[in-house]
Amino acid sequence: MSAMRQNVPTIEPQRLGAPLVLQNVHKRFVQGGRVSHVLRGADLQVGASEIVALVGESGSGKSTLARTIMRLYTPDEGSLMFDGRDVTTARGRDLREYRQRVQMVFQDPFASLNPTHSVRTILKRSLPPRLQSLRDKERDDLFRDALEKVGLTPPDNFLQQFPHELSGGQRQRVALARSLAGRPDLVLADEPVSMLDVSLRLGVLNLMLSLNEQYGIGYLYITHDLASARYVGARIAVMYAGDIVEEGPADTIVEEAKHPYTQLLIQAAPDPDRRGVDDLDSAVFTGEPPNLSMEIQGCPFQFRCPHVMDKCRKEVPMKRPVGDGQLVKCHLYA
Amino acid sequence: MSKDDVAFSVENVSISYPTSRGWVQAVRDVTMQVRRGQLVGLAGESGSGKSTLVLAATRVLQPPAVKVEGHVQIVGRDIFKLTKSELRTVRWKTFSFVTQSAMNALNPVMRIRAQMHDAMRAHDPDYSRSKADRRCEEVFRIVEVPIAKLDSYPHQLSGGQRQRAVIALALVLQPQLIIMDEPTTALDVVAQREIIALIRKLQRELGFAVLLITHDLSLLLEVADDVVVMYGGRIMESGPSSELLRDARHPYSRALIQSFPPLHGPMKRHEGIPGSPPDMQNPPPGCPFAERCASAIDVCSEKAPTLVSWRERQIACHVAQTDVADSEVGV
Numbered sequence: 178m179s180a181m182r183q184n185v186p187t188i189e190p191q192r193l194g195a196p197l198v199l200q201n202v203h204k205r206f207v208q209g210g211r212v213s214h215v216l217r218g219a220d221l222q223v224g225a226s227e228i229v230a231l232v233g234e235s236g237s238g239k240s241t242l243a244r245t246i247m248r249l250y251t252p253d254e255g256s257l258m259f260d261g262r263d264v265t266t267a268r269g270r271d272l273r274e275y276r277q278r279v280q281m282v283f284q285d286p287f288a289s290l291n292p293t294h295s296v297r298t299i300l301k302r303s304l305p306p307r308l309q310s311l312r313d314k315e316r317d318d319l320f321r322d323a324l325e326k327v328g329l330t331p332p333d334n335f336l337q338q339f340p341h342e343l344s345g346g347q348r349q350r351v352a353l354a355r356s357l358a359g360r361p362d363l364v365l366a367d368e369p370v371s372m373l374d375v376s377l378r379l380g381v382l383n384l385m386l387s388l389n390e391q392y393g394i395g396y397l398y399i400t401h402d403l404a405s406a407r408y409v410g411a412r413i414a415v416m417y418a419g420d421i422v423e424e425g426p427a428d429t430i431v432e433e434a435k436h437p438y439t440q441l442l443i444q445a446a447p448d449p450d451r452r453g454v455d456d457l458d459s460a461v462f463t464g465e466p467p468n469l470s471m472e473i474q475g476c477p478f479q480f481r482c483p484h485v486m487d488k489c490r491k492e493v494p495m496k497r498p499v500g501d502g503q504l505v506k507c508h509l510y511a
Numbered sequence: 512m513s514k515d516d517v518a519f520s521v522e523n524v525s526i527s528y529p530t531s532r533g534w535v536q537a538v539r540d541v542t543m544q545v546r547r548g549q550l551v552g553l554a555g556e557s558g559s560g561k562s563t564l565v566l567a568a569t570r571v572l573q574p575p576a577v578k579v580e581g582h583v584q585i586v587g588r589d590i591f592k593l594t595k596s597e598l599r600t601v602r603w604k605t606f607s608f609v610t611q612s613a614m615n616a617l618n619p620v621m622r623i624r625a626q627m628h629d630a631m632r633a634h635d636p637d638y639s640r641s642k643a644d645r646r647c648e649e650v651f652r653i654v655e656v657p658i659a660k661l662d663s664y665p666h667q668l669s670g671g672q673r674q675r676a677v678i679a680l681a682l683v684l685q686p687q688l689i690i691m692d693e694p695t696t697a698l699d700v701v702a703q704r705e706i707i708a709l710i711r712k713l714q715r716e717l718g719f720a721v722l723l724i725t726h727d728l729s730l731l732l733e734v735a736d737d738v739v740v741m742y743g744g745r746i747m748e749s750g751p752s753s754e755l756l757r758d759a760r761h762p763y764s765r766a767l768i769q770s771f772p773p774l775h776g777p778m779k780r781h782e783g784i785p786g787s788p789p790d791m792q793n794p795p796p797g798c799p800f801a802e803r804c805a806s807a808i809d810v811c812s813e814k815a816p817t818l819v820s821w822r823e824r825q826i827a828c829h830v831a832q833t834d835v836a837d838s839e840v841g842v
Contacts, residue, residue, distance in 0.1 A: 234699040344787040374556040375726050376803075379770045379783030386780070401700055404729075408772035408781075431774060445704035448774045449732035449756050465669050465702070 194226030194393035195260035195278065195362040197246065202255035204238075204245055204419075213470045215241045217419035217477070218255070220496065223363060226393035228385070230410030230427065232403055232442065236466050238419040239399050243365045246397070247281050248272060260362070277305045280356035284368040286348035290340040296324075296351055297336045303355045323354040327384055346377030353384060363395040370405070382409050403446045407431050412502075415439045418467050418477035425503030435505045437482045476508065484509055517584070518688040518720035519545040519568075519606070524581030526560070526567045534578060535792050537563045539744045541581075542818060542825075545688065545720050545737075550711070552731030552752070553724045554767070555741035558788050561724050562611065564741075565690050569608060570598060586687050603634040606688040607681040612697055616677060617665040623676055624661040631683055650679040654709065671702040675709070682713070692724045707734055729771040732756045740764045743789045743799025745815070748831075750824030760824070760831040762807075763800045798829070806830045 204216035215238045223229045233239045244250050246257065248264065257265045264275045283289040290299055300320045304311075311319070317336065324332035327350040340348055349369060356364050366385065370378040386409055388394050398409050406413050407427045414424040415438065423436040434440045464481035467473055476482070476489040486508060494506045526538040538560040545551040555561040566572040568583040570590060583590040585606050593601060602608075610616050618626055627647045631638045638646070651658050654675040656668075665673055674694065681689050691710075695703040710721060711734065725731060731738050732752050739749040740763065748761035759765045766784045786803040789795055795802060801811035810829050818827040821835050 234701060346787055374788065375728065375767060375770050376556055376784040377787065379772075379781055380785070381783075383780065383783055403700075404772045404774045407774065408778065428778075441701060443774070445701045446774055447727060447730035447733050449729050449752075449768075449771075450773065450775065452733050452753060452756065465671060 192226065192393040193360060193362045194395050196225045196258075197221075197223040197279070197363055197395075197397075198256075198258040199242075199246065200256045200258075202242070202245060202252045202257065204241055204250055205253055208470075211470045214472070215419050215469055216245065216252070219416070219419065219421050221414055221421055221424075223395055223397050225362070226389065226395050227412070228389055228396040228398060228410050230398045230400060230406035230413045231416055232400060232406045232413055233416035234401060234466055236469070237416045238469070239416050240367055241419075242416070243281065243367050243397065243399055246365060247279065248276065273306075277359045278362045280359060280361040280364050282349070282352050282356050282364060282366045282369050285372050286345055286352050287340075287372070289352055290348055292340050295337050295339055296320075296343075299340075299351065300355055300358055303358045305359050308358075319358070320354075323357045324351075326357060326388065327351075327354045328380070329354065344377070345373045346380060349373060349377075349381050350384070353381070353388075357388070357394075361394060363397065365397045365399070367399045368401070369398075371400070371402075378405070385409060403431065403442055404448075415442065418473070419469060420477065420506065422478065422507070423503070423505045425500070429500065429503050433500070433503075435499050435503065435510060436478075436507050437484055437509070438478050441481070476506075478507075515587070516546050517544055518547045518549070518586055519690075519722060520582075520584045521564070521568055522582040522584075524564065524568065524579065524583060526563055526572075526580075527578045528563075529575070529578070530792065532792065536794065537744050537791060538567070539815075540818070541741075541744075541746055543739050543746065543749060545722050547687065547720050548714065548718050549736045550714060550721045550723060550734065551737045551739065552728075552735035553722060553739045553741065554726065554728045554731055556726055556788055558743075558791055559741040560744040560791075561741050562692055565608075565692060565722065565724060569602075569606065569690065571608070599634060603630060603686065604684045605686055606690065607684070607686045609677055609681050609689060609691040609694050611692040617673060619665050622662050622664060623668075627661075627680055627683055630680060635684055646683060647679075650682050651676075653682065653713065654679045670698055671705060674698060674702070674706055678706070678710070678713075682717070682719075685717070686719060688720045688722065690722045690724070693726075694723070696725070696727075703730075728767055732768070740767065743794065744791060745799060746818055746825065746827060747800065748824065748826050748828075750822075754822075754824060760821075760826050760835065761828045762804050762830065763828075766805075798827075 199219060199221040202216050202219045206213045206215060219242055231239050245252055252265060256263060259275060267275055297320060320336060321332040324335055329335045329350050370381050382405060385396055389396060400406050410427045412424060413427045413430040414421045417438050423439045430439060434443055467477055467480060475491050476494055479485050479489045488508050494508045496504050496506050497510055499505050499510050521541055521543050524538060524541045525536060527534040527536045541564060553561050567577050567579050588601055624647055628643050631643050647661055648658050651661055656672050656675045660668055668676060695706050714721060735752045738752045738755050740747045742763050748764045755764060759768055769781050772781060784803055789799045797812040797815055801807045808830060816827045816829045818825050819832055826832060
C-alpha cells in the first residue's frame with residue numbers, strides 16, 4: 178500500500194473470517210395450498226476463512242440454503258450461528274450487522290447490478306452505514322482499492338462506467354468488489370461463474386482463492402460443477418433434495434465418494450481423461466430428483482439408488498463419519 | 512475420402528451482419544467437415560460465431576439479414592443453390608436442427624403429438640395421420656420417453672424428457688445429419704450425461720452424423736470424434752479430439768483446455784486467460800486472439816494467420832505453424 182493512502186480506510190490487512198454453523202435447518206414454502214419442503218434438516222459448517230463448495234443439481238435447494246443463510250428467508254426449524262452468535266431470528270441492528278459481515282454474489286452479473294447506476298454508485302450503495310459519512314475522496318480511494326483487488330485496473334476507468342459497458346467477467350468482478358466493500362468475513366457465491374464465458378471463469382475463481390489467501394475471507398461456493406468445486410473448495414458438501422448427503426475434504430469426496438448420489442455426480446461429470454476408458458453408457462442413470470412438495474418417507478435418494486434396501490424406504494439415514502473428516506447420510510455405511 | 516462420406520461441408524464461409532455502422536463480419540473464412548456417422552464438436556465462447564455459422568449454413572439466417580459467402584453442402588446438396596421448395600424437402604429429411612434452449616422450443620399450448628405431426632407433414636406430405644402416429648410412437652420408444660407423453664403438453668414433461676422429445680422430433684424423418692446448438696446447457700450434469708449417452712447410442716444404431724455446438728470443451732474432448740475450436744469468428748484449430756486433448760497446438764485451444772480444472776489427479780493453480788474476447792464490431796486486424804495470447808509475436812497483431820493443414824489437423828496460428836514446420840524438419 179502506498180504511503181499516500183495510509184490515512185484512508187482500505188480493506189484492512191487484518192485477517193477477516195468467522196465460522197458459520199447451520200444445524201438441522203428446515204424451510205417450507207406454501208404455494209397454492211401445496212407445501213414444498215425445500216430444506217430438510219440441512220447441517221453445514223463453514224469454518225473461519227474456509228472455502229466450502231456446495232454441490233448439487235438444480236432443485237436440490239442449494240440457492241434456498243444460501244438465501245436462508247443470508248436471512249432473506251427465516252428458517253422454519255433449526256439454527257443458524259455466525260461467529261458464535263445465534264442469528265436464526267436476529268432482527269434490526271443485529272441483522273444489519275450480520276448481513277454486512279456475510280455478503281452474497283449472485284449468479285447473473287447481468288441482473289444483479291443496477292443498469293442505471295455507475296460502478297461508483299453501485300459500490301457506494303454497498304457501504305456499511307459507518308462508512309457512508311466518508312468524504313468523497315476517501316470513499317473513492319476505498320473503491321479504487323476494492324477495484325484493484327478484483328483486478329479491474331486502472332480503477333479510475335471503471336468507477337464511472339455503467340454495467341452495460343462492461344463484459345460479463347468484468348461485471349462479476351464488480352459484484353465481487355461490491356461484496357468486499359463491507360469487509361465481509363464470509364461471501365456466499367451462488368454459481369458466480371456459470372453465466373460467464375469459459376475463458377473468464379478461471380480468472381474469477383482464482384480471484385476468490387487469492388482474496389481468501391490474502392484477507393481470510395471465507396467462501397461458500399455454490400455450483401453444480403464438481404471439477405470447479407474441487408478446484409476452489411477445501412471441503413465439498415453435496416446437497417440432494419434439501420439435505421446435505423455427504424461432505425468431506427474435496428479430494429476425498431472426488432476420489433472416495435461414499436454416497437451413491439455423489440458417485441452418480443462424479444460419473445456424470447465430463448472428464449476428458451476418461452476418453453476411451455469408460456464406456457459412456459456403462460453408468461446407470463435413472464430418474465430425477467424427487468418432487469419436494471411430497472413428503473418422502475425414508476432416504477430421498479431411494480428412487481434413483483442402485484443399492485436401495487428395505488430400510489431406505491422406511492428410515493431417513495443418520496449422518497455418520499466414514500473417514501477422515503468425511504460424513505455421509507446413507508444406510509450402506511451403518 | 513470420397514465426397515459421399517461427407518455429411519456436412521463448409522468451404523470458405525464468411526458471414527456478415529448489417530448494422531448501423533456498416534457490415535460486421537461474425538464468421539471469417541471458415542472451412543470444416545462432418546463425416547457421416549461422426550460426432551463433431553464445435554467449441555467456442557459467446558461471440559465466437561459458432562451459432563451464426565450453423566444458422567447461416569442451414570439458411571435459417573438468410574439475406575438480407577446476413578451476407579454469406581462461400582459454399583455449404585449437406586449430404587451432397589448445395590444448400591445455397593436450393594430453391595425454397597427444395598429447401599423445405601431437404602430440411603428435416605436430410606438434416607434437422609436442435610436449437611439452443613431446445614427445451615423451450617416446443618409450443619406450450621400444443622400437445623407434443625400435434626407438434627410432431629405438423630413437422631412431419633410439412634416436410635413430407637406422404638405421411639398419413641396413422642402413419643405419422645406410428646412413427647411418433649416409434650421415435651418416442653427410441654428416445655426412451657413413455658409413449659403416453661405424446662399426448663401431454665410440454666410443461667407436463669420434466670426438463671430431461673422435454674429435451675428427449677425435441678431429439679425425437681429431430682429424428683422423426685430420419686435425417687443423416689442433426690445439428691445441435693447447446694442442447695444440454697439448460698440441463699443438470701446427470702441429465703446432460705443421459706442425453707449425450709443417448710445421442711451416442713442412437714448414432715451407433717441409426718448412423719446419423721451430429722454437429723454438437725457447445726462451450727463445454729471438456730465434454731467434447733471426452734465424447735466427440737473431432738473438435739473444431741472457434742474464436743472471434745475464425746477457426747483456431749480443429750482435429751481429432753484425442754489429438755487435441757494430448758497435444759493442442761494453438762495457444763487458444765491450449766489455454767481453453769487449461770481453463771477446465773481437472774476432476775482427478777494432482778491439483779495445481781491454473782492461470783485463466785487474461786483480457787476478454789474481441790469486439791466483433793471493431794475486430795482486430797490480425798489474429799483475433801493476439802491481444803490475449805502469451806506467445807504472440809509482432810506479425811500476430813498485423814496479419815491474420817491462414818488455416819493450414821498439419822497431419823489430421825488444421826491450425827491457424829503464426830507461432831504454432833512455425834513450431835510445426837520446425838518439428839517436421841526435425842523428423
